[in-house]
Amino acid sequence: MKKRGLWWIFGPVVVAFVLIFALFLAPFSLNHITHKNIRNASVSFSKNTFKGEAIKTAAFSDHSRRYVPFFGSSELLRLDTMHPSMLAAKYHRNYQPFLLGQAGTESLTHYLGMQEMTPALHKKQAVFIISQQWFTKKDTKLFFPEFYSPLQTVDWLRNINHITPTDRFIAGRLLEQKQIKDSDFYATLITKISDNKPLSKTDINLLSLRHRLLLRDDQLFSNFSRSNNWDKRVEPALKILPKQDSASSLLRQATKIGEKETTNNDFQIKNSFYRYRVKMRLKQLAQSQKSFDYRQSDEYADFQAVLAEFAKQHTDVLFIIQPVNQRWAHYTGLNQDMYYQSVDKIKEQLTTQGFNNIADFSHEGNANYFMQDTIHLGWNGWVAADRHINPFLTNGYKPTNYHINNNYLSREWQNLMPTSDNLEQFK
Amino acid sequence: MLNLQPYADPKYFIILLVALLPLAIGLYFGKRLNWYEVVVSVIFIFLMFDGHKYHEGFALIGYIIWQWLLVWAYTLYRKKNNHAMVFYGAVVLGILPLVLVKIAPGAHWTHVTSLLGFLGISYLTFRSVAMIMETRDGAIKDFNPWLFLRFMLFMPTISSGPIDRYRRFIKDITTVPDRTKYISMLEKAVWYFFLGFLYKFIISHILVDELLPQITNFALQDAHLHNGWTWWLIPYMYTWGLDLFFDFAGYSLFAVATSYVMGIELPMNFNKPFLSKNLKDFWNRWHMSLSFWFRDYIFMRLVFLIMKKKWIKNRVTVSNIAYIVNMLIMGCWHGLHWYYIAYGLFQGVGMVINDAWLRYKKKHNFPHNKFTEALAIVITFNVVMVSFLLFSGFLDTLWFK
Amino acid sequence: MAVKEDVIDILNTIIGEDITDQMDDDFFDSGLLDSMATVELLLDLESKFDIQAPVSEFNRDEWNTPNKVIAKVESLIG
Numbered sequence: 001m002k003k004r005g006l007w008w009i010f011g012p013v014v015v016a017f018v019l020i021f022a023l024f025l026a027p028f029s030l031n032h033i034t035h036k037n038i039r040n041a042s043v044s045f046s047k048n049t050f051k052g053e054a055i056k057t058a059a060f061s062d063h064s065r066r067y068v069p070f071f072g073s074s075e076l077l078r079l080d081t082m083h084p085s086m087l088a089a090k091y092h093r094n095y096q097p098f099l100l101g102q103a104g105t106e107s108l109t110h111y112l113g114m115q116e117m118t119p120a121l122h123k124k125q126a127v128f129i130i131s132q133q134w135f136t137k138k139d140t141k142l143f144f145p146e147f148y149s150p151l152q153t154v155d156w157l158r159n160i161n162h163i164t165p166t167d168r169f170i171a172g173r174l175l176e177q178k179q180i181k182d183s184d185f186y187a188t189l190i191t192k193i194s195d196n197k198p199l200s201k202t203d204i205n206l207l208s209l210r211h212r213l214l215l216r217d218d219q220l221f222s223n224f225s226r227s228n229n230w231d232k233r234v235e236p237a238l239k240i241l242p243k244q245d246s247a248s249s250l251l252r253q254a255t256k257i258g259e260k261e262t263t264n265n266d267f268q269i270k271n272s273f274y275r276y277r278v279k280m281r282l283k284q285l286a287q288s289q290k291s292f293d294y295r296q297s298d299e300y301a302d303f304q305a306v307l308a309e310f311a312k313q314h315t316d317v318l319f320i321i322q323p324v325n326q327r328w329a330h331y332t333g334l335n336q337d338m339y340y341q342s343v344d345k346i347k348e349q350l351t352t353q354g355f356n357n358i359a360d361f362s363h364e365g366n367a368n369y370f371m372q373d374t375i376h377l378g379w380n381g382w383v384a385a386d387r388h389i390n391p392f393l394t395n396g397y398k399p400t401n402y403h404i405n406n407n408y409l410s411r412e413w414q415n416l417m418p419t420s421d422n423l424e425q426f427k
Numbered sequence: 428m429l430n431l432q433p434y435a436d437p438k439y440f441i442i443l444l445v446a447l448l449p450l451a452i453g454l455y456f457g458k459r460l461n462w463y464e465v466v467v468s469v470i471f472i473f474l475m476f477d478g479h480k481y482h483e484g485f486a487l488i489g490y491i492i493w494q495w496l497l498v499w500a501y502t503l504y505r506k507k508n509n510h511a512m513v514f515y516g517a518v519v520l521g522i523l524p525l526v527l528v529k530i531a532p533g534a535h536w537t538h539v540t541s542l543l544g545f546l547g548i549s550y551l552t553f554r555s556v557a558m559i560m561e562t563r564d565g566a567i568k569d570f571n572p573w574l575f576l577r578f579m580l581f582m583p584t585i586s587s588g589p590i591d592r593y594r595r596f597i598k599d600i601t602t603v604p605d606r607t608k609y610i611s612m613l614e615k616a617v618w619y620f621f622l623g624f625l626y627k628f629i630i631s632h633i634l635v636d637e638l639l640p641q642i643t644n645f646a647l648q649d650a651h652l653h654n655g656w657t658w659w660l661i662p663y664m665y666t667w668g669l670d671l672f673f674d675f676a677g678y679s680l681f682a683v684a685t686s687y688v689m690g691i692e693l694p695m696n697f698n699k700p701f702l703s704k705n706l707k708d709f710w711n712r713w714h715m716s717l718s719f720w721f722r723d724y725i726f727m728r729l730v731f732l733i734m735k736k737k738w739i740k741n742r743v744t745v746s747n748i749a750y751i752v753n754m755l756i757m758g759c760w761h762g763l764h765w766y767y768i769a770y771g772l773f774q775g776v777g778m779v780i781n782d783a784w785l786r787y788k789k790k791h792n793f794p795h796n797k798f799t800e801a802l803a804i805v806i807t808f809n810v811v812m813v814s815f816l817l818f819s820g821f822l823d824t825l826w827f828k
Numbered sequence: 829m830a831v832k833e834d835v836i837d838i839l840n841t842i843i844g845e846d847i848t849d850q851m852d853d854d855f856f857d858s859g860l861l862d863s864m865a866t867v868e869l870l871l872d873l874e875s876k877f878d879i880q881a882p883v884s885e886f887n888r889d890e891w892n893t894p895n896k897v898i899a900k901v902e903s904l905i906g
Contacts (some may be wrong), residue, residue: 009614013621146640184430280652564884707862722863727883730867746864789844 001101019396024216040387042067042098043234044227045077045087048099051149052218055424059098060120062088066197067098068393069120069331071110071306072129074103075322079208079233082254082382084127084389086237091245095393097127104143106134107302108173112152114309114412115159121313125397127389128306129320131341133375135294141177148179150186151214157189158207165406169301185210247387254379258369267327273373290333294342296415300349304408307353311402318357318392319350320385323365328374345418346424354402431474433586433679434627440620441469447688450600451613454690459543459603468582475586476545483545490524490548491579495572497521502562502570513561521559525552533763547586549760553720554579558593560724567593574600583685587678589696589716599691612687619684628675634670642666647825657827662817666719668815672700675714694719701811706774706781709811726753746782751775759819770818777810798825830904831877835898838872847894854892869902879904 024029031054038059041049049055059067060157070076070084076099079085084097090114100113110128134230151173160167171194174180181185189203199207242249258268263276278285310317321343324334343362350358361384364370372378377385407413407427431439445468453460476484501517524543531539558575561567579594604612646659679696686693694716703709710718729749739745751772758771793799816822841845843860847853855861861869872882881904891897 005610006613009610011616013617017711277648561884564882565880566882566884682891723883727863727867727886730864731871731883732873734867738873742868 019078022222024213028192029218029219035062038062038065039066039096040227040230042096043079043229045099045102045229046222047147048218048222049336050102050113050147051151052104052222053151053155053215054219054222056098056117056120060117063324066095067120068125068127069117070101070103070127070129071098071101071113071413072099073105073131073134074101075129075131076101077103078372078376078378079229079237079384080372080379081218081237081240081257082250082379082386083237084382084386086234086241087245087250087382087386087390089234090238090241093390093394094396095125095154097247101129105147106141107299107306107400108141108170109144111170111302111305111309112149112156113147114306114313116149118159118313121310121315123314123316123397125318125393126310127315127318127320127393129377130303130346131322131375132294132324132346134303135297135299135342135346137293137297138195144177144181148177151211151218152184153180153186153190154207154211154214157193157199158204158211160193160199163193163198164308165409166305167193168196169409173298173302180362194354203281247383250383250386251380255354255369258379262369267325267331267374268369268371269325269328269373270378277373287331289329290335292334293338295338296298296420297346298414299319300345300414303346303407304349304406304413307349307355307402307408308404310355311400311404313351314400314402316357316397317355318359318388319355320359320388321346321362322375322377323361323363323370323381325371326365328371341418344420344423345416348418349408349413350424353405353408354400357392359385361385402409429474429499430478430480433471433475433583434623434678437561443685444688446471447685449818451688454603454609455606457603457606459600459690465577471582472580472585480546482541483546486541486543486545486548490543490545490551491522491576494521494551494579495575498555498558498562498574498575499570501559502567505562505565509563510805514559520555522552525549529759529763550584550586550588550590551579553588553590553717554593557590557720557724560728561593561780571597581686581691583682583689587675587682589679589682589694591693591716595694596691604690609690612690612692616684616687619680619687620668623677623684624681625677626673626680631670631673631677634666634673638666639663639670640698643821646821650825657782660821660825663819663821664812664816665818667819667821668812671815671818672697701808702804703807704800705785705787705807706777706810709807710778713811721753721757725756726750727751742788742807747779750778750782754778764820764823766817766820766823773814773817777814831902832898834876835873835901836894838869838876839894839897842868842872851894853894855894856892857890866891873901877901877905 026049033055038055039307041055042059058071085099086094087093101110167213170189174190175187175194180190185206189199190208192199192203240253242253261270262268262274264271265278267274267276267278309315324339329336329339340362343360347358347360350356361370364381364384367380367384369379370381370384372381405427415424416426431442433439450460450464450467453463472487473484476487497517497520501513503515526547527536527539528544528548530536531544558567574597577600578591578593581591581596584591603609618734642659642663646657648661649657649659680728683693683695696714696716698712698715700709703712710722726749729752730745733739733745733749734742739748752775754775755768755771757774758768761767761770787793836848842865843855845860847855847860850858866886867883870883870886873879874881879901891900
């Protein structure tokens, strides 16, 4: 009776553990990702998709459709009619954007995200949309915890063959984050990288075990947040886009929609955005951006890490520099000289290292219906972007010739107050 | 360096249960392996406070020596004499470290925090102050330095309770449960561990990591436009309030389950609190070891004092004052922020209203059926949730940050 | 015998109803006695029987029915 008693208590526990181990360590995949899942994920902005690996791997190895990563931030969320995802779908282009990013994603987050999709970057193409608003002096990593993914950290550590200055830089950055500091496992390994000590065999084995657990976790649970953006946003747009894929008819249509949707204010801000986000505080917002400064920021070094990764993977990248809504910038007192200096600083960083595919729209902030609201590309802006994106992606991969300068990781560059002279002098 | 925070992740449970296995086998065969238990407890406490938390470890050692000397000295004194002032002095000295730690953040005494503060200080204070009070009452007659340490430093509950009582605890720790009893304790332990997993690692995880950040963002954005008010406060209130329960009840279940494995019948902390029919009922079901502590050592003693000295005659007034004082102290104990104090006041006034209503109901023979009972539960639940919204401090973020 | 009647008397006054038909019912469970009333009970017993019944001694499991209270008081007197 008594022996039986113990078995009745602990038997189910033992069975549960056996089942859990079987589930996590089974060597085969447990979920099936359909083309439709991938299509929905490409415009879902789901955090699980962003942090995870399963869906991305499936998307970038899909043979029926060529998914191209579009890295960016909140502008990607502006799924209006002329958005790159709509245009590619409507005109059956030979690519389809897979949108990676949302409000709060910046270079460090993207750098880690790239670690779990290196096959998608290796000798392939990508589009990277830059916002000057990332390059603030303080609190640049405010949203980091929201997008932090242990799986990506493991991928990064596993990708390190020999430790580069970029790896040491990233290690230092990660060690500043609470999520890393609080985890002995990661903190120990990353400290090694930061100290330029290679990982041991045991470390690597532990990492691959952890990778397996996290990947299974990702496969099992990342599908939970389903998105209906494709049906709700993309499909309707496909119906109203012009039949012919011509820049001029797209621009006409974009202008028409832009006019119709920006009627309640003088800033050419979309009505709904103005009503909910601006109108109430309009008075307070006047001159509110006077002291904004994008010229000195650790974000420049994070961005350099992204460039180094592109160079490592020989990725053929198109960079898009977003403007700010000039009417709004004028009202809020954003310093124009400061803004253009920060743009120059980024362009310098790009071109000196051989990243020459740049669509610089920084001077278009005044163009009609170019911006959907204060800082995000909209109708005509997307059409203008398409004039760069379409040929770039349609013509396919071109071999790259990047030469990375690690000095762009330095404090000196982060804090350099850009003038045309000292930008040129920086080596 | 390895640092183990109690019940934080699967690793902790595996290490804990492996470490406790010899102890459990011993208990199963009718032997309590005291020395083994002490060594395991010391190692786990060390791993809790090592690495970058070393200063908390030193604070803990200093604190234990302080309380040890204090309780010992008071017990020696009480054998000869019984002056009220000495008793009050001992209580004040007992709570002094806690009071300093609670004042420190507001007063910006960072050195006090790093010198005296450690995770679990308030729960240890409850234990030692209760001992002083019971010694005064003559319920505890002798000071046993060794049992005192085992009571204070009982590993499963060191960081956040449940708050045990000395006399109850030593009865358990100095005996061995018989085999049938111990098997039934193990059975409960397994059940509590898994219920705790469900509460803390599934439900609380969904509430806090999946839902709360979204709701917080919406609430902050919307409140920005509407002078600090937003409908998003409502989902915030329920999500945060429910999480408070699932997180803390989950933790408490782990502590109780662990101590059952160690052959100690620690009191439970929660008893389906959201089925309470009124606020008084709620406090008999919510964080029970804390609310019973406050009931026995503050409320009842205060009432006893007021009535015995005949300061106030009217018993309703006495209980109302005692309720408010009791709840205000509980509020302050959480920390000296306006929202904790407001929470205490809210609960105190709530208890006064609740009591008045119960008297009215008794007098007027109010109808009582399934429907009124359900209504009472719904009302109580929502009143509690509003109090938790205050308690969350989110209003502070929303209005003053 | 007098102790029993006196205790019942005290309990009846505090609770406000006749408890002679529920001598073994738990009055904490039934909600008849709350902490406030408990203190009153202790004070009344103290003055009536001249016994020391401090709050610490008051263990809810030993004082939860009228019969147990009577037994407890008798032991304290004795």
